[in-house]
Amino acid sequence: MKALITLAIAAVFSAAVGTGPAPAPADGPAVQPQVQEFSHTAHAALFNSCSMCHSGVGQPGGSYYPDASFCATCHNGTMQPRVDWTPPAYAPNPNLNFTHESHPPVDCTSCHQAPGAAAMDVGRPVVEQCLACHGIDAGHKDAPASPCATCHVQAPMPGSHSGDFAERHGVEAASNPEACASCHVRTDCLDCHRPSAASPSSGYHPADFLTSHPVQAYARMADCSSCHNIGQYCQDCHVGAGLASSDNRMGDGYHDANAAFATGHGQAARQALESCVACHNEGDCVRCHFNANPHGPGWDKTADAIASRNPTACSVCHVGGIPGSGGG
Amino acid sequence: MRRCFVLGAFAIGGLIMASPLHGQGWQVRLDTWYMSYAYRGYQLDSVPVSDVTQASSGGFESSDGFAVKCVPGAAFCTYFPPSEAQRGNPLWSTLEASLWGLGIQGLSFRMKGRVGTDLSSPTVWPASEPTVQLTEAYAEYKNNWLTVLGGRFHESSRLNYTGVDGAKIDLFLFKRGLELFGYGGWGMAMGAPLPVTSPNINPLDQFQPQKRQYVLGGGLGWQLSGFQGRAIYQREIDGNSDQNYLFSERAAADLMWRPVRQITLTGGAEYNIGIKQWGTADVTVSYATPNRFLSTSIGWRRYRPFFPLWTIWEAFSPVGYDGAWASLHVWPARGWELRGKAEVFGFDETETASPNVTVANDGWRWTLGGGYVGLAKWRFDFDYHAEKSIGASATGWYAAITWDAMRKLMLTGSGGRLIRPLEYRYNDANTWNAGLRIDWRPLPDIRGMIEARYYIEDRNRPDAAAINNWEQVRINAGLTLYFGSGMDTPSLHPAILRVPNRRSE
Numbered sequence: 001m002k003a004l005i006t007l008a009i010a011a012v013f014s015a016a017v018g019t020g021p022a023p024a025p026a027d028g029p030a031v032q033p034q035v036q037e038f039s040h041t042a043h044a045a046l047f048n049s050c051s052m053c054h055s056g057v058g059q060p061g062g063s064y065y066p067d068a069s070f071c072a073t074c075h076n077g078t079m080q081p082r083v084d085w086t087p088p089a090y091a092p093n094p095n096l097n098f099t100h101e102s103h104p105p106v107d108c109t110s111c112h113q114a115p116g117a118a119a120m121d122v123g124r125p126v127v128e129q130c131l132a133c134h135g136i137d138a139g140h141k142d143a144p145a146s147p148c149a150t151c152h153v154q155a156p157m158p159g160s161h162s163g164d165f166a167e168r169h170g171v172e173a174a175s176n177p178e179a180c181a182s183c184h185v186r187t188d189c190l191d192c193h194r195p196s197a198a199s200p201s202s203g204y205h206p207a208d209f210l211t212s213h214p215v216q217a218y219a220r221m222a223d224c225s226s227c228h229n230i231g232q233y234c235q236d237c238h239v240g241a242g243l244a245s246s247d248n249r250m251g252d253g254y255h256d257a258n259a260a261f262a263t264g265h266g267q268a269a270r271q272a273l274e275s276c277v278a279c280h281n282e283g284d285c286v287r288c289h290f291n292a293n294p295h296g297p298g299w300d301k302t303a304d305a306i307a308s309r310n311p312t313a314c315s316v317c318h319v320g321g322i323p324g325s326g327g328g
Numbered sequence: 329m330r331r332c333f334v335l336g337a338f339a340i341g342g343l344i345m346a347s348p349l350h351g352q353g354w355q356v357r358l359d360t361w362y363m364s365y366a367y368r369g370y371q372l373d374s375v376p377v378s379d380v381t382q383a384s385s386g387g388f389e390s391s392d393g394f395a396v397k398c399v400p401g402a403a404f405c406t407y408f409p410p411s412e413a414q415r416g417n418p419l420w421s422t423l424e425a426s427l428w429g430l431g432i433q434g435l436s437f438r439m440k441g442r443v444g445t446d447l448s449s450p451t452v453w454p455a456s457e458p459t460v461q462l463t464e465a466y467a468e469y470k471n472n473w474l475t476v477l478g479g480r481f482h483e484s485s486r487l488n489y490t491g492v493d494g495a496k497i498d499l500f501l502f503k504r505g506l507e508l509f510g511y512g513g514w515g516m517a518m519g520a521p522l523p524v525t526s527p528n529i530n531p532l533d534q535f536q537p538q539k540r541q542y543v544l545g546g547g548l549g550w551q552l553s554g555f556q557g558r559a560i561y562q563r564e565i566d567g568n569s570d571q572n573y574l575f576s577e578r579a580a581a582d583l584m585w586r587p588v589r590q591i592t593l594t595g596g597a598e599y600n601i602g603i604k605q606w607g608t609a610d611v612t613v614s615y616a617t618p619n620r621f622l623s624t625s626i627g628w629r630r631y632r633p634f635f636p637l638w639t640i641w642e643a644f645s646p647v648g649y650d651g652a653w654a655s656l657h658v659w660p661a662r663g664w665e666l667r668g669k670a671e672v673f674g675f676d677e678t679e680t681a682s683p684n685v686t687v688a689n690d691g692w693r694w695t696l697g698g699g700y701v702g703l704a705k706w707r708f709d710f711d712y713h714a715e716k717s718i719g720a721s722a723t724g725w726y727a728a729i730t731w732d733a734m735r736k737l738m739l740t741g742s743g744g745r746l747i748r749p750l751e752y753r754y755n756d757a758n759t760w761n762a763g764l765r766i767d768w769r770p771l772p773d774i775r776g777m778i779e780a781r782y783y784i785e786d787r788n789r790p791d792a793a794a795i796n797n798w799e800q801v802r803i804n805a806g807l808t809l810y811f812g813s814g815m816d817t818p819s820l821h822p823a824i825l826r827v828p829n830r831r832s833e
Contacts, residue, residue, distance in 0.1 A: 164655050164669065168612055168625065171594040174486055174582035176549070176556040178504065185426075189484050190440060190463060206726070210367060211759050211785070212746050218720035219691065220631045220649075223608075226488040228455075229520035232529040237454035239531050241369025242411050253397030253406050254370070255752040259387070264685030268752065270678040271687065271718050273646040274633045281532035282640050289644075296645025297679050298605070305604040310566065310573040310637040316535070317643075 044120035046074075050108040057108075058100040064090040097151055106133075192227075218275050225274065234278035244279045270296055282316070290317050353429040355812030360421040363453075365802040368795065370408040380405050385790070393792035395754070409793050413800070416452030420444030426812075432469070439465040442521075455520075457528045463491075463521045473500045483511060483545060485560045486580035486598050486608065488634075491516025492543050507558075510546035515564055515575075518636065524575075537638050539567035541575045557583040566638065575636045577601040591615050600634065603642055607632050623657040647676040663702020667711075670694035675718070687751075691717025705732045722748040738767040756788040765804075773810035779803070 040047075047053060053070070056062025065087035075083045111129050112122040134150050161169075173180050173189075192204045205213075217224050217234075228234065238244035245254075255261040269276050285294070295303070307314055307322055314322045375390045377398060383389040388396050388405060398405035421443055428436035441462040446453040466479030475498040483490045494513010501508070517524040523540045530536050547560035559582075564575035582596035592614045598607035612627035632648030635641040651673030658666045674690035697711030707730040714723045728742035743762035750756065763781030770776075781802045787795040 164625065164657065164667070168594070168614075168627070170486075171582050171596050171610065171612065172584050172592075174484075174596065175558050175584040175594065176551060177558070178507070178549075178551065179556075186438075186464075186481075190482070208726075208744060208746055208759060208761050208781075208783075210365065211757065212722065212724070212748065214750075215715065215720040215722045215748060219693070219715065219717050220633075223488070223631075225519050225634075227519055229517050229522075229529050231531060231534070232517070232520045232522065233454045235531045238369075240414065240450075240452055240454075241367065242371045242408070243369055244532060254408050256395060256397065256408070257750065257752050257754045258685050259397070260684035261752060264682035266680030266682060267678045267687040268685065268718065270645055270647045270680060271649075271675045273635075273641055273644060275719060277641060281534045283534070285644065286640065294644045297647065297677060299645055302603045302605060302642065302645070305602060306637060306642060309577065309602050310569075310575070312566075312569070312573060313535075313637060313640045313643065316640055 040120045040122050041118065044118075047120070050122075054108075058105070060101055063087065214275075217278070218272050220274075230274065230277055235281075238279050245281070245284055286316060353813045354427045355425070355810070357424040358421060358809045358811075359424070359806065360419075360808075361804070361806035362417070362419045363802070363804050364415065364417050366413045366415040366800040368413050368798065369411045371411040372406060373409055374404040374406045377403055377405055389791060395789075395791040395793070407793070410787070410795055413798075414452050415448055417447035418444065418453035418456065419447055434470045436468050436470070437466075438468065441465070455528075458522075461521045472504070474498065475500075482516075483562075485558070485562075486582055486596050487560060487562050487578050489519055490543060490545070490562065491521060494543065505551050507549035508546075509548070510544075512542070512544045514567070515541045515543035524638075535639070537566065537568055537575075541565055541567050554586040555584070557581065564636070573637075574602055575638055576634075578607070578634075580607075590618060598634075602637050605632065606630070607634055607648075620659055622659070624655065626652075626654045628652050645678075647678050649673045649675040661702075663700055665699045665701070667698065668694070668696045673717075688716075688718050691715065691720070693717065706730065707732070719751045721751065722746060724748075736769050740765040740767070754789055755793075756786075758786040758788065760784045763802075774808070776805075776807045778805040 050057075053066040054064060057064055068086050071083060071085060074080045109122065110133070111125045114121075114126050114129075130151055224230075224234070235244050243254075255265070258264070303314075311322055373394075375394075375396060379391050380388045380396055380398060381391070383395070388398050390396050390405070390407065394407045394409055396405035396407040422440065423443075424438075424440045426436060426438050439462070441460065441464075443460050444456070445451075445459050446456040451457075462480060464479075464481055466477045466481045468475065468477040470476075476495070478495040480491065480493050481496060483492060483496070492511060492513040492515055494511060496509065496511035498507060498509040500506070514523070516522060517526065517529050520526075520529050522529055524537050525540055542565040543562065544565070545560060545562035547558060549558035550556065559580070561579045563577045566573040566575055578598060578600050580596060580598040583594065585593040587593070593612070594614070595609075595611035597609035599605075600607045608629070608631055610627060610629035612625055614623070614625040616623040628650065630648055630650050633646050635646070651671050653669065653671035655669040656667065660666065670693070672690070672692045693713070693715030695711060695713040697709065699707065699709040701707045707728075709728045709730075710725070711727075712723075712725040715721060724744060724746035726742065726744035728740055730738060730740040732738050741762075741764050743760070745761075746757070746759050748757045761781055761783045763779055765777060765779035768776040768778075781804075783800050783802065785795065785798045785800075787793075
């Protein structure tokens with residue numbers, strides 16, 4: 001069986017490597033062309049319309065810049081000095097989810113002109129204009145959870161994602177999953193919050209975690225049970241390690257730092273019951289607590305709630321009926 | 329036989345998926361990893377009372393020097409010597425696939441599953457059964473105001489991971505400013521891609537439900553300017569009872585408020601209706617300077633464990649604790665980062681005072697670290713931590729140097745030490761480790777890593793159960809492949825590539 005699994009994984013691997021699409025060039029994104037500086041304001045009196053020079057913008061295959069001969073109409077060395085300029089090839093920014101063709105038609109100045117600027121005082125898109133129009137109420141790049149993918153293909157990491165964001169992202173993700181979804185898909189969460197074994201390639205658990213994990217488990221610095229089922233994961237491993245008990249192990253001396261641990265374990269158990277459960281089954285506890293009351297602080301209120309919702313666990317000890325319920 | 333069939337289908341499916349499809353959009357991520365590691369547990373042993381002598385410490389020990397525990401009247405005394413080293417070799421492959429653009433705008437299919445095993449015999453790695461595990465597989469339809477999905481999916485919230493075989497519907501109203509959602513179906517076990525009835529999640533043969541539970545949940549979310557939140561209610565119903573007994577009934581809410589650009593307030597709480605007690609809760613205030621000089625957070629959190637009502641554990645009245653913490657990140661100069669975090673916490677009253685065993689009621693922990701990334705191809709990191717708590721005291725440090733040799737290859741050398749005294753077992757663990765990791769990215773859609781780490785471990789005890797200088801080498805290796813439509817865009821983050829339609833618009 002194990003050989004078959006290994007073979008299956010190897011088959012999928014080789015298939016993936018062998019028949020996947022042709023690899024893309026590993027070079028970085030195309031460089032934005034450097035356009036020789038052109039003063040729109042200096043030419044404002046001549047060109048009062050964007051389309052006079054940029055008529056191809058928004059047209060499939062259209063030219064984004066005027067032909068050089070158009071400039072030479074004036075810059076012919078007689079009327080005006082000649083200029084050494086050739087129209088650059090239009091190269092859309094590969095990190096933008098934007099093309100002029102696909103964007104709803106808006107006035108050019110909506111993006112290319114700052115509010116209050118003089119006529120023809122235009123230039124590269126004003127990012128704040130994009131944010132305002134798309135309802136993004138935060139500064140560019142420092143929004144705690146901005147919908148980056150509205151504009152970007154590869155979203156710059158939001159400002160909030162620095163520092164210890166990985167540790168405290170839970171509430172933000174839970175309160176506004178839509179913001180996360182602008183860059184992440186649902187299953188991204190499962191890369192770390194997976195209900196199975198942690199993968200070393202995801203790097204969720206640090207090196208030496210096998211040795212240090214009892215510390216985190218006891219202190220609940222990480223909520224182990226949100227990703228690992230205690231039975232499937234903790235007990236399974238502890239059985240193999242000889243730590244788990246199903247036969248009154250409490251009396252055998254594993255907790256040998258204190259000879260009286262079995263009779264004085266109550267406080268430790270109430271403080272770290274999840275750790276106890278990682279090795280002990282219910283029978284270990286019921287064996288003694290069948291006759292020794294295990295109920296603690298606030299039990300009266302809790303007991304009523306449990307008994308009304310699921311009394312089957314109560315009947316494990318209260319075989320003759322649950323006290324106060326009329327049954328015993 | 330059935331498993332072999334499923335496994336074969338999985339492999340064949342992988343082969344098919346690896347060849348170009350004609351759907352408008354499809355993506356596959358194949359994440360395979362292998363580990364080799366060893367550990368030494370304990371094994372229960374015993375000696376006749378006649379072979380036991382009284383040690384100078386006052387306790388009893390066997391003739392070969394093991395401290396033993398003798399119960400008056402018993403013929404044998406017991407002890408836990410270290411077991412032989414066990415080496416596990418888990419090999420697992422996770423396949424994640426998405427398919428969309430099938431003629432209906434907004435329709436997509438998604439799945440995430442694992443296949444693998446522990447190559448060692450007997451099996452050592454936990455959760456190695458079953459060998460095929462399906463985490464998610466669902467069809468989803470999405471438009472601007474509605475999302476509907478059906479199949480196996482999970483719901484992640486403050487109530488933790490809830491797996492469901494069923495359906496979910498989301499309605500988005502008022503320009504997506506208000507979300508109403510509901511879901512239902514047959515539930516999975518807590519934190520497992522398996523039903524609660526599976527024998528694989530019950531290795532100690534505890535009490536176990538005979539039928540799967542039904543899950544019903546719903547809630548709402550809202551997005552106002554600077555104020556966002558989500559509330560959820562979830563009920564798990566015992567599928568085996570005619571009286572509609574419950575596995576759990578809980579509600580939770582999460583809020584985020586950003587009064588000004590640099591300050592974020594987040595918080596939330598869970599109320600366990602089934603036992604009429606508050607569960608986990610926390611409040612955090614974060615501040616970051618605009619120029620990325622400083623980032624700090626302070627917070628309060630409460631932790632209380634959650635146990636389903638089909639178990640008996642709530643009858644033992646587990647208590648929670650309250651903790652206050654603060655963290656600070658400072659970038660004092662270009663390339664430098666300093667970080668620190670500290671927390672103090674205290675448990676609720678347990679009403680279990682016993683003169684026999686002394687247990688701490690509170691604890692503390694702190695970490696301090698830093699890094700330097702000012703050189704073009706180098707990164708340096710160092711962290712020290714110390715904690716003192718019930719069952720969880722430890723000190724240790726970790727240091728790493730990363731050489732980004734070229735864009736496609738990165739080497740990391742690291743090492744650390746951990747000193748971990750055990751509170752309830754007479755045993756002080758002490759480990760040193762040093763390792764080398766190689767990260768390799770020959771193409772944008774292929775990522776690999778391999779790490780070898782050398783360990784030395786001591787378990788200090790004043791008897792023959794001590795372990796000195798136990799050595800081992802642990803190996804981690806992983807290979808992740810992305811392929812599908814849209815994967816020919818260089819340097820894009822995988823998270824972006826996996827958003828359907830992101831590149832096809």
